[in-house]
Amino acid sequence: MEISSHQSHLLQQLNEQRRQDVFCDCSILVEGKVFKAHRNVLFASSGYFKMLLSQSSKETSQPATATFQAFSPDTFTVILDFVYSGKLSLTGQNVIEVMSAASFLQMTDVISVCKTFIKSSLDISEKEKDRYFSLSDKDTSSNGVERPSFYNSSWQEESSSPRSHLSPDQGPSIASGKLWNKYNYHAASQRNTQQALANEQRKDDIKKTKHLKLSQPSEVVHLKSGKGEARTSNASNNVSQPEEQVQIDAEVDSAPPTGYQYGQGSDTTSRSFPDDLPRLRFKCPYCTHVVKRKADLKRHLRCHTGERPYPCQACGKRFSRLDHLSSHFRTIHQACKLICRKCKRHVTDLTGQVVQEGTRRYRLCNECLAEAGIDSLPVDLEAEQHCMSPADGDKDSRWHLSEEENRSYVEIVEDGSADLVIKQVEDSEEEEEKEIKPNIR
DNA sequence: CTGGGGACGGGGCCC
């Protein structure tokens, strides 16, 4: 017979004990603020504490102490409240730091919840989501491509040293292995619930995976994109992880590095920062990347979550960043490069024309145009209309041309290629920008 | 095999 209320009652009691400092045998110092807790509870809730406390378990007579300055007391309050109540008080303001702290403390459940929170908070209109998902649905069943896992190494890098002497074969400690499996489970289930990624995404993922497998910089530590991920993929080869971590942090905390220790040497229980260390960094919970601004982290997180909130209205391709979309749009659909695609010569409005191929546009100089013999072909408005339609057929996301632009069109369709259209260059590029930009959001 | 084009991630700057 099972009494369902027992667990919550027990947790309530423990929480009560914590509040009243009864039987608390553990102190956590976060930026000067002391939190009291029970080592049993911490041990059961956090991979970090599990490691930490198992390390100091021999000295149970001594009250355990941990010091953190990697996150704020407010953040730790949220974490600790979760530990003792199962309730996570997330807000748009604290989610990044809570996730970062959870990552440090190896609390995969919290990370998962934060992830979900961030996903749902990302500024994606429902319409776009629907579009995205309808695109993705086609491919859901076949989306068997495993996305690279980044947390594994993050764990190992952040698991400050007690187990770092393990040989690569041994992999993470038993505890971490557990966590890792659990995390995989979450990641997989989340992937299912958040819908599969579109074809394009899959392709990118495959690319990433390939990339990860190819890159094996085992010693050099970079904070650059790709490298960090590559390193994370190389988790089995992590004998030098602690050193890397130190190097990363030294690099990250460009402010006086002296006195800043993180997971090295025997002092695994504390991280000492200079008091005046500027808190100008946001650590990615998935990899070792650290950025200066929260907005940059938000941007960076998309490369892990696969979020692509910016669809190209012309071809349907989705981008994780608006500037990449803009760049793509200018390059592919606006023929912004004043270079003849064939002879690579500089072209102007007078010396060249814009050629359209499907939704793609580029420039050709008049000579190459004549050479190609496509200046005497009939106009095919229907084909033009067709190729102007967005790839996914979303009527609301038409990418239109300005009235002026349409007026100035001289569309010529090449024989056998219904998509080839030529437009006389007016080079009202600034106007094009004005006209089209609002649509690319 | 190689070079070009495009995608993409990071950093920095400006507003």
Place this chain on the structure above:
DNA sequence: GGGGCCCCGTCCCCA
């Protein structure tokens, strides 16, 4: 502080 934009480096694909 955040968004937008630009530049740069890297990677991948393809002709």
